[in-house]
Structure formats: C-alpha cells, structure tokens
Amino acid sequence: MGTAQADGGNLLGAADIRRIAAEEGITPTKKFGQNFVIDPGTVRKIVREAGVDAGDQVMEVGPGLGSLTLAILETGADLTAVEIDPPLAQRLPQTIAEFMPNATNRFRVVNMDALKVTPSQLPQLADAATFTLVANLPYNVATPILLTLLERFGNLDSFLVMVQKEVAERLSAQPGSKVYGTPSVKLAWYGTAKSVGNIGRNVFWPAPNVDSALVRFERHAADDPRNPNNRSVGRDLVFRLIDASFAQRRKTLHAALRKIVPSGAFERAGIDPTRRGETLDIDEFVALATACKELEA
CATH class of the missing domain: 3.40.50.150 (Vaccinia Virus protein VP39)
Incomplete structure (x- = not known):
C-alpha cells in the first residue's frame, strides 16, 4: 500500500x-x-x-x-x-x-x-x-x-x-x-x-x-477595477489586439495593428505607437481597446 x-x-x-x-x-x-x-x-x-x-x-x-x-x-x-x-x-x-x-x-x-x-x-x-x-x-x-x-x-x-x-x-x-x-x-x-x-x-x-x-x-476580486466585469471594454477586442501585437514581435504597434486600430487611438490611450507589443501590460491593452471602441462609437 x-x-x-x-x-x-x-x-x-x-x-x-x-x-x-x-x-x-x-x-x-x-x-x-x-x-x-x-x-x-x-x-x-x-x-x-x-x-x-x-x-x-x-x-x-x-x-x-x-x-x-x-x-x-x-x-x-x-x-x-x-x-x-x-x-x-x-x-x-x-x-x-x-x-x-x-x-x-x-x-x-x-x-x-x-x-x-x-x-x-x-x-x-x-x-x-x-x-x-x-x-x-x-x-x-x-x-x-x-x-x-x-x-x-x-x-x-x-x-x-x-x-x-x-x-x-x-x-x-x-x-x-x-x-x-x-x-x-x-x-x-x-x-x-x-x-x-x-x-x-x-x-x-x-x-x-x-x-x-x-x-x-x-x-481579480469582484470589486477590483481590473476584474473583467468592471472593464468598460470586452475580452474579445482586447484579446484580438494582443494576438495581433504578438503575431510579429519585432513590429511596432503601429505596424502590427494598422488594420485594427483607428487613427488617433494610440494618442487617446496615451501609448507610443512606436513601442512593441511585448512592452505593454494588460491595462495598456485595455486602454487601447477602450480608445478604439470610443473612436468607432
């Protein structure tokens, strides 16, 4: 045994x-x-x-x-x-x-x-x-x-x-x-x-x-602002931006996301478009997704 x-x-x-x-x-x-x-x-x-x-x-x-x-x-x-x-x-x-x-x-x-x-x-x-x-x-x-x-x-x-x-x-x-x-x-x-x-x-x-x-x-706890239920933007768009940003790691965000992110979204989110996806944390991806959603509204 x-x-x-x-x-x-x-x-x-x-x-x-x-x-x-x-x-x-x-x-x-x-x-x-x-x-x-x-x-x-x-x-x-x-x-x-x-x-x-x-x-x-x-x-x-x-x-x-x-x-x-x-x-x-x-x-x-x-x-x-x-x-x-x-x-x-x-x-x-x-x-x-x-x-x-x-x-x-x-x-x-x-x-x-x-x-x-x-x-x-x-x-x-x-x-x-x-x-x-x-x-x-x-x-x-x-x-x-x-x-x-x-x-x-x-x-x-x-x-x-x-x-x-x-x-x-x-x-x-x-x-x-x-x-x-x-x-x-x-x-x-x-x-x-x-x-x-x-x-x-x-x-x-x-x-x-x-x-x-x-x-x-x-x-994340239910009352945490980072909890997905408390975000102003949904998972699908955020994950789409993440996937595209890492598909070609050496590309800048501007190049990697040009088909997804509308003009002015980077500025609105306070993100330098010459950065690469590997430098962004989840909150920055959420901010970028939120900017996209607001500009397309």
Missing part, C-alpha cells in the same frame, strides 16, 4: 503506480502528455501550496492514476476530476475506494476533454460560490486549458498547477521579459499569476526530458 496517513488514507508510491498501471494494461502516452507523479511528498507540496481545506470545491484536470487526486481528497475537500482517457477515468473510483475509502462520497470523475467541458456538465462546481483548480497539467495543452476554464467558469477564483518550467515562466512573465507573450497578457486579464517553485524530473514516471514548475493564480 501507499504512505499511511492519520485518517487511514493512503497516497500512491512508485510501486502502487506501476501495479495499478500493470493491472489495467495502462502505459503513459505522449498523445495525452501523461507523466504520472510517483512521489507522495510532491503531491502533498502541491496541495499545500494550493491552500486546499476541508469542504473546498476543487477541480482536477488530468488526474491520471490518482496520485494528486488522493492528496487533494486527504484534505477533506470535494473533488471533481476531469479525465480525457477512458481507461484512466474508469479505474480512478476503484483506486479511491482502495486507498481512501472514506473519501468516495466526496469524489466524482468525468470522462471528458477539459477543453470542451461546460458548467452544465459540472453542476457541483458551477453551483459553488467559488472553486479552485489543482492539477498536473499535460504540457502540450496547459495554456489553452487554463484560459478556456477561466473564460467558462466565472467562479474559478484560483489555481495551482504543475506545468513545464518554460510554460510556467511564460504564464507569470512581466512586460519586457523575453518570454512575455500572449499567454502572459491573457492570463493577466483574469488575475495575477506567479511561479512558486520548481519540481524535479525524478518524481515522475516516466521521467520527462524537461523540468516542471508550479504556478499559482488568483482571479
């Missing part, structure tokens, strides 16, 4: 992971970006950084064989797991029943693609005042998953995710940084992200050929 806990629950160790995988004929696939965590200390660290407490509503994307799943349930939280791989989704309830039987009534798994899931399909989360996302995300789709969930679930107020280190750096980057780009700015539309620690390769099976890191995110 895994690592014994005071409440009688257990976490998965390397031997447990390999046994469950062998029993089910499961091998980690590149298609789904699967690297399973085999170290109980690592999943506990993730849950601790996420600040999950008893009674919290939590979403996990890509639970895999259940390493992080059990660590989340260990806190007493209610967990909804979204798993794209049918054999893994089918096995997960059995693993919870075996290792943490007292948590089965606080756990549910949905066999779906997280990029396609909607609030109506996850009523437990949709009806909650707020919920948090805690996940070891597949490296190849981490950014679109985060942005899609933030867009669809207005009550997703925080997340703590493990992603490829380079992705973590992009998500938390500030203007002027070499890795600052569309993910950095779009995430800043919703709230504040920061990198909160690195994770070694040896805690995974199979070990990836890249390093991993943790990113923590807090959505």
